Amino acid sequence: MRHILQGFTMYVDGVDFGIDTEEVELPIPTPMTQEYRGGGQDLGATLPMAAIEALEITVKMAGHNVEVMKKMALAPGQTTRITFRGAVMREQDGGIAAHVCIVEGAINGGTRDRWQRGEKSGIEFVVNGVKYFRYEADTDVIHELQVWPPKRIVNGVNQLSEVNAALGYAS
Template sequence: MTHILRKFNAHVDGYSTHLEIEKITPPLVRDQVEAIKAGGLLGELDVPLGVQKLEAGLMVNSRNKLLMGKAGLTPGKSTRVTFRGVSVSEIDGSQQDEVLIIQGRLNVDSNDWQAQSKTDTDYKIGSITYYKHLIDGQLVYEIDLLNMIGVVDGVDQWADIRGGLGL
């Protein structure tokens, strides 16, 4: 089914940005690879060793003091951002709900101030330690870097390795 994103929102530590949010950039889940050139291989091969650093972002159309106050926190402190989106099928009108939960550190990137125009503010979410993505309540991704959990399509890809390490 074709589902087209209709509306979305971001909650930053519980604060709803539904009147300000303009853009969301979800994390990209990509392999962290290293190339090997073993003597018995015909050519170079990338070997996956985990996941690449996760990064996300959001853009709001305001100068929100509460959001700005989430950037530049002391070490060990982070912010929880929950993205919610609703997609509707053009074929049958069915609705699909998505939820992304991210734990990381907010960094603010203020854009230019211009007279008689709105001022967008970009926030990058870096140092992400936790990412969870659900579609209609079904788990697509759950990545918990600190606890070596890597669920993809409902299957924990790292369970055996964690067990071997006694974690």
């Protein structure tokens, strides 16, 4: 069944900027891979490694909101918490499911639209240096990733629990 996005908003450090937010490109966590060819193996196999590729979010805003621009290019280590909330209609019953994505990272440069008198212009920026990522659909945690302490929960399963236990980290 299809799940159709009906609307969304964006909160930056708890302040709603949804009215200015036109587009958001959220990542899907992707395992890093490495090609393997054993001795004499003709066909290479791409194998997932024990890591996830760096995440990056792209946001397109209408207008030149200075409160968002003040969060750009902060000193290293300083992050901003951004929450994206979407209302997704379930086609099978017409109900609405809340989809929530929480990201902690650095808002960094992108582009500004060209200024033209009487024309709409805005900014586009990326959120990189992501230290925390959580995606929920209704009440299900689909992905929860954290840099430190290491965490990778996919569909409710902590995939790093045994690794963290072996290294002496609490789950």
